[in-house]
Amino acid sequence: MTSGPGNLMYFSSGGALLLVCAVKVPALIQRPHDALLRAACRLLFAGGCIMFLAAPGTIVALNRLTGITNFSAPVVYATLTAYSGSSLLLIIHWRPGPAEQTRRLARRCTAFYGLAIVAVFLLFAAGSTPVEQITLFDVYYADTPFIREMIVTYLVAHGVAATANILLCLRWSRQIGGWLRAGLRLLVSAYLMHLSYDVTRLAAVGARWSGHDLDFLVDEVSPRFAALSAFLGAVGFALPLAGPRVAETVRAVRRLRQLAPLCGLLQHVPAPGAVRTLLSWWRTPPTVLLTSRKTALYDALLALTPYCDPAVRDAAHAAALRSGDDAARAAAVADAAMIVTAVQRQRAAPGRVPDRARPSPWRSPALAPISRALASPVVRGIRRHDRAPAESSTP
Known part of the structure; x- marks a missing residue:
């Protein structure tokens, strides 16, 4: 040896x-x-x-x-x-x-x-x-x-x-x-x-x-x-x-992290008729967890449709463009602002039933940009002062 x-x-x-x-x-x-x-x-x-x-x-x-x-x-x-x-x-x-x-x-x-x-x-x-x-x-x-x-x-x-x-x-x-x-x-x-x-x-x-x-x-x-x-x-x-x-x-984990702010905002929004299954992150594959989270977010957004105000979206869009955001970023900021305001209105006056025939009010086609836009100064101002950036109309 x-x-x-x-x-x-x-x-x-x-x-x-x-x-x-x-x-x-x-x-x-x-x-x-x-x-x-x-x-x-x-x-x-x-x-x-x-x-x-x-x-x-x-x-x-x-x-x-x-x-x-x-x-x-x-x-x-x-x-x-x-x-x-x-x-x-x-x-x-x-x-x-x-x-x-x-x-x-x-x-x-x-x-x-x-x-x-x-x-x-x-x-x-x-x-x-x-x-x-x-x-x-x-x-x-x-x-x-x-x-x-x-x-x-x-x-x-x-x-x-x-x-x-x-x-x-x-x-x-x-x-x-x-x-x-x-x-x-x-x-x-x-x-x-x-x-x-x-x-x-x-x-x-x-x-x-x-x-x-x-x-x-x-x-x-x-x-x-x-x-x-x-x-x-x-x-x-x-x-x-x-x-x-x-x-x-890795992509699923990254998307889950991107959607975390939006999940936190919408987690308590009631979605009548939606089936929500609580999945443990330590037991569920990230891809399955991502699908479940996205489904829950879309259900919550559908429930918020009666509370969405296009005037809030338009005012936020204009504010985002003035602050230097590009068109895609401004669209996401506008949707995020409208969602934040809709959540506030839903809490104040719950019970409206969404009209499924009504066209979608969203401009941003994906959830991740909206979730990231929640950190923008325009949306933070709405959340901090609990009001829209401009005078809004009631749907």
Whole structure:
């Protein structure tokens, strides 16, 4: 055992990949014949397994459990090779292309990496590794017949997949945009970390062949490339799936904050016939909460229609334009002023029934500008002095 990274780094990186895999499992159960989804789940599961199997504690436990010295080496290398093939398969299925070409490339990829996995175990069985090595297996047995070939086999297979995926993801990312583009760019970074892992290990093995010592590349540097690639890969695959939902949630939260002043003003306005359901913000998705709030606001505005005075709106509109507001802002200020006055009149003389055939008195087409306009000096003056900015008529 050396001073390389401990179990925590491996387990946390593997856990991130398995967590993303678990998120995709329900969709896989619903669509078991989806080749792309199967490839994604297979890749994420293999990546998580690699990080758990490569942890020093797992290596020791596996060797003790089987009673075969260094048996964990071919297991980790075969799993890494399977991960390499799965990553290439995923991009092949994910990237748009003719169906027959996709199937042909997938068959070739499966055959190549299947043979590489078989070769890893056969070469390990043909070689001899009597001394247990937890973190320095590659360099310790770099000159051992058959084991040397096993090490080169898994590193080359892994490097080929990483290079191919970098080229495919880069080429594809130039053709699309949005969250998918961002995910592909993160995957390029992840595969660059894969390639850096292979290069550092091959450099250390090559140094042993030439009589030099670069063992620290295997023990300390390459595991950190592997952990970083696992994190970037997990985020890269999750981003196209979770990104739109997160963006939608953020937009809903922003709208809820914008509507908060208007909600506070209208929350006690009686709306006969409207069904209001109290939803807890900590239990309700923001998008659902936003829909409920907007429905309640429209119901309250409908109930205030008999109390709305166009003269108040016109006077507030003129005042807003004089204060330097543009046309859209002035329209929102005018509606906000009319609503504030309507609330005051409704409190003073409740009981009027809205005429549903009456045209809408509002100028601003959206609620958020009206809510923001409640902070304008014109509307604050009405709320502070409890009167309209000019002489109003009674509807």
